[in-house]
Amino acid sequence: MLTLNTGRYTYRLTDYPDNVVSDIEKIYGAEVINQVGAPVDFEIALKFDSLVRRFFRPQITFYADQQSPFKPMPLAQAYPVLEWGMNWCVAAFDYNHFIIHAAVLEKDGKAIIFPATPGSGKSTLSAYLALTGWNLYSDEMAVVDLNSSLVNPVYRPVSLKNKSIDLLKQWFPDVVCTDTAKGTQKGDVALFRCVSWEQHRQLEQAEVVGIVFPKYKPDTDLTIYQLDKLQGFQQISSNSFNYNITGQQGFETVGKLVDAAVHFEVHYSNVSEVSEFLLEEVIK
Amino acid sequence: MKSDFFTTIVQLFKDTSTGAGLDDRQWESIVFILRQTQLLATLYQLALSNNDVQHYPLYARKHLQAASIYARRQAQQVRFECLEISGILKQCNITPVFLKGAGYTLSGSQNGKGRVYSDIDVLVPKQELGTAQQLLQKNGWFAKKLNDYDERYYREWAHEIPPMSNVYRGTVIDVHHNIIPPISGRAPDSQLFFNEIELNPQGLAYLSPAAATLHSCIHLFTNEDFSNGFRDLVDLYLLMQQYGQNEYWEKLVILAEQTGFTLELFYCLDTLKQIFGLMPDSPFVDKIYKRHQNRFTRLLSHGLFKPALSPHHPLVFGVKNNLASFLVYIRGHWIKMPLHILIAHLSVKSFFISRDFLFGKYQFDKE
Numbered sequence: 001m002l003t004l005n006t007g008r009y010t011y012r013l014t015d016y017p018d019n020v021v022s023d024i025e026k027i028y029g030a031e032v033i034n035q036v037g038a039p040v041d042f043e044i045a046l047k048f049d050s051l052v053r054r055f056f057r058p059q060i061t062f063y064a065d066q067q068s069p070f071k072p073m074p075l076a077q078a079y080p081v082l083e084w085g086m087n088w089c090v091a092a093f094d095y096n097h098f099i100i101h102a103a104v105l106e107k108d109g110k111a112i113i114f115p116a117t118p119g120s121g122k123s124t125l126s127a128y129l130a131l132t133g134w135n136l137y138s139d140e141m142a143v144v145d146l147n148s149s150l151v152n153p154v155y156r157p158v159s160l161k162n163k164s165i166d167l168l169k170q171w172f173p174d175v176v177c178t179d180t181a182k183g184t185q186k187g188d189v190a191l192f193r194c195v196s197w198e199q200h201r202q203l204e205q206a207e208v209v210g211i212v213f214p215k216y217k218p219d220t221d222l223t224i225y226q227l228d229k230l231q232g233f234q235q236i237s238s239n240s241f242n243y244n245i246t247g248q249q250g251f252e253t254v255g256k257l258v259d260a261a262v263h264f265e266v267h268y269s270n271v272s273e274v275s276e277f278l279l280e281e282v283i284k
Numbered sequence: 285m286k287s288d289f290f291t292t293i294v295q296l297f298k299d300t301s302t303g304a305g306l307d308d309r310q311w312e313s314i315v316f317i318l319r320q321t322q323l324l325a326t327l328y329q330l331a332l333s334n335n336d337v338q339h340y341p342l343y344a345r346k347h348l349q350a351a352s353i354y355a356r357r358q359a360q361q362v363r364f365e366c367l368e369i370s371g372i373l374k375q376c377n378i379t380p381v382f383l384k385g386a387g388y389t390l391s392g393s394q395n396g397k398g399r400v401y402s403d404i405d406v407l408v409p410k411q412e413l414g415t416a417q418q419l420l421q422k423n424g425w426f427a428k429k430l431n432d433y434d435e436r437y438y439r440e441w442a443h444e445i446p447p448m449s450n451v452y453r454g455t456v457i458d459v460h461h462n463i464i465p466p467i468s469g470r471a472p473d474s475q476l477f478f479n480e481i482e483l484n485p486q487g488l489a490y491l492s493p494a495a496a497t498l499h500s501c502i503h504l505f506t507n508e509d510f511s512n513g514f515r516d517l518v519d520l521y522l523l524m525q526q527y528g529q530n531e532y533w534e535k536l537v538i539l540a541e542q543t544g545f546t547l548e549l550f551y552c553l554d555t556l557k558q559i560f561g562l563m564p565d566s567p568f569v570d571k572i573y574k575r576h577q578n579r580f581t582r583l584l585s586h587g588l589f590k591p592a593l594s595p596h597h598p599l600v601f602g603v604k605n606n607l608a609s610f611l612v613y614i615r616g617h618w619i620k621m622p623l624h625i626l627i628a629h630l631s632v633k634s635f636f637i638s639r640d641f642l643f644g645k646y647q648f649d650k651e
Contacts (some may be wrong), residue, residue: 039312039343064595066320095317095353122558245357 003040005032007155007200008143009090015045017060017076023079023178027157027193041110042089059121064089080189083159087140091241097152098144098253099241104151105129107283111151112126113142113257114214115239118186121216121268124164128271129278130194131172135203139194141241145205145251149256150284153203165190198235208257210282211236213265214274222273224281226247286415289313290600294559297518300331304339311344317597321515324351325398330522333394355398362386365404365455366488371407372423376415380491381481382404383460383499387490388519395522403447403456407477410461417445419457424451441467442504449553463499468619472543480539494535498545505548505589508616510609514595520552521560533566540572550576554585555593588612 004024013024025033033086045063048054049072059072060083063146069088069258093098102115103126123139130136137151140157144151160168165180165188176193211232225237236254237243241251262282268274294313296303304519306314318324326350331337337345366382373380381387383405388396394510408416425448430438438446449455462471480495491499497520504516540549550572556562594600600611 038309039315041347093347093350132383146326210329245354247353247357247360249353 002164003034003036004028005036005155008152009010009042009086009094009154010036010040011086011089012043013045013082013270014043015047015063016082017046017048017075019075020046020079023191024082026178027191028155028177029193029197031197032155037159037278042086042093043162044082044085044089046082046085060210062088064092073184077184077189078160078179080181080184081193083157083191086156090141094143095242096146098146098243098246098250100142100144100236101140101141101239101241102142103158104142104153106135106153106203106206107133107279109204110209111137112210112212112278112282113151113208113261114212115235116140117213117215119162119216120214122214122215123158123160124167125214125271125280127158127160127164127168127194127273128171130158130276131175132272134198134259134275136195137203137206143152144208144253144257146246146253149208149253149260150205151208151262152205152253153200154161155195155197155200158194159189159191161189162187173248185214208261210278211257211261211263212278212282215265215267216269217267218269220267220269222270222277223267224265224277225265227265229258229263232258232261233265289317290594293317293595293600296327297330297521298337298560300327300334300336301339303327303331303336304345306341306344308341311341313599315344315347317595317599318349319347320597321512321595323515323518324348325400326395326515326518326522327398327399328352329355330394333397342482351555352398355400358400359389359396361455362404365450365453365457366390368487369404369406369420369457370488371420376412376419377650378408378412378416378418378419379481380408380459381478381489381491383407383463383491383496384420384503387496390484390488390490391493391496392484393493393496393523394526395519403458405458405460407460407474408473409478413445413459413461417448420448420457420459425449425457426451440630441465443471449647458509463502464541465476468506470506470544470619472545476539476542492535492542493523494532494539496540497523497527497532497536498543498549501552502543502545503547505551506616506619510592510612513593517555517559517593521556524556524562524564528564530566533564533568537572546572547576547581550581551585551589554582555589558586558590559593572620588615 002013004013043065046060047063048058049061058075059074060078060081061068061072062070063082064085070081100113100115102113103122104111104113105126112125114122124138126136136158137153138156140156142151143154168175178191180188180190182188213235233254236257240250266274266277292310315324318327322525324347328337328351331340336346366386370380382390385399385401386404387392388399427448430446443465444458444460447456447458462474464471477491477495477499480492482487482492483489490496500516500519504513540546551571553569588608588611591605592612594605
């Protein structure tokens with residue numbers, strides 16, 4: 001049994017195969033493991049469900065208390081499954097916050113939300129930014145306060161897929177990451193530690209000043225499109241996990257976010273150019 | 285230890301102010317148990333109306349409130365779907381009666397506040413069943429694909445048609461023509477329930493408090509599956525707390541007599557007495573006790589229903605509870621199906637259960 005503190009959410013992992021422990025230690029660091037007692041927000045587990053499948057092509061199932069939201073997965077994918085499960089808990093139970101499928105990075109108290117479409121290179125960009133002086137608030141979910149519309153930092157790794165795994169290792173040879181889990185639902189996946197607990201603890205709720213849709217296009221020059229508020233509204237609401245559940249409060253939160261932010265779509269092949277653009281035009 | 289949290293939770297529903305005295309460690313277990321039994325938002329609404337919620341620890345408030353936001357959305361959706369369904373069926377002058385969860389929400393009863401649902405249950409007259417099914421199909425409600433065995437189960441033995449879900453919104457409705465399967469030989473004249481309807485301001489129909497209570501009681505105490513049993517028991521407790529006046533007890537008992545479910549009503553009252561300490565002061569209730577209280581029925585409500593109705597969460601549900609719940613499973617089928625059908629049904633079901641345990645739940649899914 002071990003507990004895990006991700007800042008905003010706490011978890012107790014009651015059952016797990018041995019192969020995830022070293023990954024958890026590597027990614028989160030010993031200082032957040034078993035640091036919290038009761039109460040935790042979620043009790044989770046990775047269990048062998050079927051007798052046969054414990055020994056023959058072993059499979060594990062993610063449990064949030066008594067619920068198992070996903071089908072069983074191969075044992076080798078246990079750690080990515082755990083990370084997805086931790087996201088699922090937030091999406092399934094935290095309706096006190098407006099939650100957007102997006103990365104969030106911050107500089108000087110100003111945050112930018114990067115809503116995701118698969119293949120947009122969002123995670124590559126957020127890992128790059130986080131390792132070059134920006135503060136990582138989240139790679140997968142922007143957790144926004146329903147009343148203040150401020151965005152919260154969450155202590156979680158960046159999940160990189162396929163080719164970007166090697167790319168990141170090339171750019172940052174010292175970066176800490178897990179082994180690559182091959183052939184998951186989302187392709188090959190590895191998790192990268194892009195913020196330390198010490199750094200995370202300094203972070204505070206931040207105002208969202210920009211909403212930026214990154215699109216990775218090989219061999220193109222940086223191209224910037226300014227979007228209007230309506231497009232921003234549409235993108236934020238359709239990328240939200242709980243826009244329909246939070247109802248009027250959610251609607252007003254999107255309104256506030258969109259009003260206070262500038263909106264861009266960025267086509268890029270070079271992440272450092274994006275970083276420069278963001279510093280000059282969005283953070284200012 | 286196992287029964288401790290059960291007592292604490294029951295106490296919370298009886299007197300929501302006790303929540304202020306619980307520490308974070310206790311609240312963690314309570315949040316897990318109530319999350320599993322889908323009662324977080326029900327407790328939130330109850331504590332809110334008693335002005336107790338603001339005295340709860342932050343951890344408890346955070347989780348109760350989050351659940352209540354989800355429940356608020358469901359209530360909104362249910363009201364919308366009920367209007368839709370009602371509108372569709374009105375084309376052929378059918379007035380659907382909304383049962384259980386949806387009915388509670390429409391009626392505005394305390395147990396409806398914060399209630400969450402997996403489907404919407406409606407009752408229509410048996411002679412209108414075919415028409416209702418066609419109208420719903422025409423308007424985007426389709427039955428899910430069933431395996432051959434389940435298909436036959438519905439066609440031959442059930443009191444409802446297979447669940448239909450909306451192609452656009454995924455909402456599921458269960459259309460009933462009776463409140464209990466006819467194969468049980470105990471299905472009452474459903475007209476008795478149609479006589480007991482009330483309308484909300486939009487003209488949507490639901491059962492009167494007494495009829496809603498009896499339906500919930502019959503549903504629970506003839507059921508083989510108690511996995512939502514504690515939630516159903518809380519429904520019954522809150523209904524009786526809110527409406528328990530002389531007239532209500534009279535109507536409830538008379539309706540139980542007319543439909544032939546006084547024994548189920550006895551089990552319900554006796555279980556609530558033991559778990560929640562509920563003791564209605566009514567000659568009608570005394571009559572039910574006089575008629576059904578004996579060593580055998582008491583054994584059943586103490587030894588079987590009470591342990592089986594504990595929330596189905598490992599923190600409060602142990603070996604004894606599991607055994608009781610297994611016996612309830614057998615009993616539920618026993619009273620609803622003739623023996624030869626029951627044996628066949630249980631063998632088919634247990635084959636699937638052991639197969640899934642060996643090979644995993646999804647091994648045989650058609651992709």
